[in-house]
Amino acid sequence: MLELTLMELRQLEYFLAITEEGGFTRAAARAHVAQPGVSVQIRRLERELGQELFDRTGRTIRLTQAGEALLPYARAALRAIDDGRLAVDELAGLLRGRVTVGMLTATPADNLIDLLADFHTAHPRVEVSLREDTSDNLVEGLITGTIDLAWVSTAGRTPDGLTGVVVTDEPLVAVVIPDDPLATRASLPLAALADRVLGSLPPGTGLRAALEQSCATAGFTPRIGFEASAPEVLVKLAARGMGVAVVPAPVAALHPTTTRHIPLTDPEPRGRIELAWRAEGPLSPPAQALITAARRAPTPGHTTHPQASAIAGAHE
Known part of the structure; x- marks a missing residue:
């Protein structure tokens, strides 16, 4: 030693x-x-x-x-x-130090800003650092210890070496133009998309991993024809006939007049967001305090609008 x-x-x-x-x-x-x-x-x-x-x-x-x-x-x-x-x-009532927080690229940040501002007011001696990245990079930062806690998008299970709480868990749907042959379907086996051009988030993101893993289970490799860092952009591209976008159901529901969205089955791909931190090793008191505050706060990106109750862009 x-x-x-x-x-x-x-x-x-x-x-x-x-x-x-x-x-x-x-x-x-x-x-x-x-x-x-x-x-x-x-x-x-x-x-x-x-x-x-x-x-x-x-x-x-x-x-x-x-x-x-x-x-x-x-x-x-x-x-x-x-x-x-x-x-x-902490015993003296003077919490101080540094905590690094990870957030997903393209996540609407209003709630996260509120969380960090409130935390700063409660603990002014703690320096808060914010890092924006894709899920794969945030997970790596959590494991290596360069990030204390982060919101990450996962493809069905918590990454090895981490623990946390699931804050959203949503089905992915296929988004097509109204006159697409698939538009009238009530549901769609994932294998029906094997020969279609698909739109997805880039590699390294939770939604891309969820789509690729589900397609592998269905027996094919997805034909990714267009990518964007925000799901809403994928929906808009699908509305212009670029192909079939695969996005979280709440995002697709924001565009009911220009597109149709069809639930996917066999298997049903899902994307979820977790508030995650290292499973092993001690957490600093500032990190513990921020995790406690974050678990009580709304999920970053949430909105109270009934059609957008999930995170529209937080699935990197």
Whole structure:
């Protein structure tokens, strides 16, 4: 086991900064110190360990095998120090620290803004960072610890290594123009779309994964002819005859005059949104407090309009 107690915390902070920023210069800027100072501290750390932590031979800085081995311990050590300080502050009624929140690309953000603003008012000493991305990237950030909690779109089950609560679970439907041969169908087996051009969100999104997994179960690979980062854009493209859009039912219901939407079966593809966080390892007090607040708040993107009670653009 690595003797982390022999290392200065500052060296571990620099090591982590270089890893996350991808270079010594950016790490120095993040730490607000001169770049030579960072290099000196990393050399001392490498001498202490007897191993080089970074491969400096290429154009980009990469972790060596020893660096990869050290990384989870460095994160754990720094997180433990931060959590200890935060626990003491919490006992004194002074919650402070930093929390990073992930949100889906193209999600209407009014409710999320309200949530974060209210949290800031309640805990002004906590720095809140917001990251917008696709579900795959947000899940990776949660697992690696660069994100504390996030709203992610999943294809039927919580990703390994995470836990959370389901906040929406909606069927996907086929959206076609009114004179399409499918428009009069009351429901549609998914295999009926095998030869049709489909519109979907891009790869890396929860809805795309849900569609591809369901099509695989039905025995075919979907022909994706057009993509957009927001489901409503897919509906509008389908309304212009581009093909069949596959989107959440509440989104399709927003356009009843220009399109028809048909429930899909055998299997029924579904998209769901979860508020997720790491299943293992301690959560910082700020992250725990924000998770508690988020579970009580409306889902980001929700609206009270009866035709749009689900998240119109939050299924990345």
